Amino acid sequence: MTNAIYVAIDTPDLGQARALAEAVSPHVGGLKLGLEFFAANGPAGVAALSKTGLPVFLDLKLHDIPNTVGKAVAALAPLAPAVLTVHAAGGREMLQAAKAAAPNGCKVVAVTVLTSLDSADLADIGVSSTPAEQVARLADLVRSAGCDGIVCSGEEVAAAASRWPKGVFVVPGLRPAGSAVGDQKRVLTPAEALDRGASLLVIGRPITAASNPAEAARAIAASLASSPALTAGA
Numbered sequence: 001m002t003n004a005i006y007v008a009i010d011t012p013d014l015g016q017a018r019a020l021a022e023a024v025s026p027h028v029g030g031l032k033l034g035l036e037f038f039a040a041n042g043p044a045g046v047a048a049l050s051k052t053g054l055p056v057f058l059d060l061k062l063h064d065i066p067n068t069v070g071k072a073v074a075a076l077a078p079l080a081p082a083v084l085t086v087h088a089a090g091g092r093e094m095l096q097a098a099k100a101a102a103p104n105g106c107k108v109v110a111v112t113v114l115t116s117l118d119s120a121d122l123a124d125i126g127v128s129s130t131p132a133e134q135v136a137r138l139a140d141l142v143r144s145a146g147c148d149g150i151v152c153s154g155e156e157v158a159a160a161a162s163r164w165p166k167g168v169f170v171v172p173g174l175r176p177a178g179s180a181v182g183d184q185k186r187v188l189t190p191a192e193a194l195d196r197g198a199s200l201l202v203i204g205r206p207i208t209a210a211s212n213p214a215e216a217a218r219a220i221a222a223s224l225a226s227s228p229a230l231t232a233g234a
């Protein structure tokens, strides 16, 4: 059975990242390393955490012209990420360039609408659609560009999964009942997201900011145990 939880190791401190990864490793399916970790530690830091043996999800959310993104993905290929993110808003040619440059076995998934945004935030950047409409539109673009899946919130994942049966659906913005929401705006519990069709569950602060991260990860994994979708994974 695949564990769908990828823990977001969001810290610039390599020692702390390594300690967190080792503590939670029995209870998660992989590590998600993002901008905060990568800006501080670079490819060498990613290689160091790969030594845990857990799959690494490199969440760099690349968004640039097609040539630049393609070359950046090629430069990241030696790190052998299991999953790599780009922004769907980069457009079809950029998505195609990212997928073409990705190493074998790496899922290229595109961020649709960040889970920290709501309709008012979209209006601020000139998007009059709701998050659900925008996710659906961008999911169709990502699929037709040949990428492997999308990042969306738990609120949109059921609709997206029904339109793309073989897609990979990465869902962040997850909060066990009662945990602090922080800067996230479109939030669901991990179990709800899994039941609605998420393939990968990205969970950061509910685990990493807990007084006992290993116990927090264990409890979240246990909360998924009765889900019919338990075997979901990338």
Ligand SMILES: O=c1ccn([C@@H]2O[C@H](COP(=O)(O)O)[C@@H](O)[C@H]2O)c(=O)[nH]1
Binding pocket: 008, 010, 034, 059, 111, 113, 114, 115, 116, 151, 152, 172, 173, 174, 182, 184, 202, 203, 204, 205, 206
């Ligand atoms: O739409 C998105 C895309 C990526 N993320 C990333 O997921 C984690 C969430 O961390 P929490 O502490 O559980 O909020 C973080 O690394 C984000 O960069 C996202 O939240 N939303």
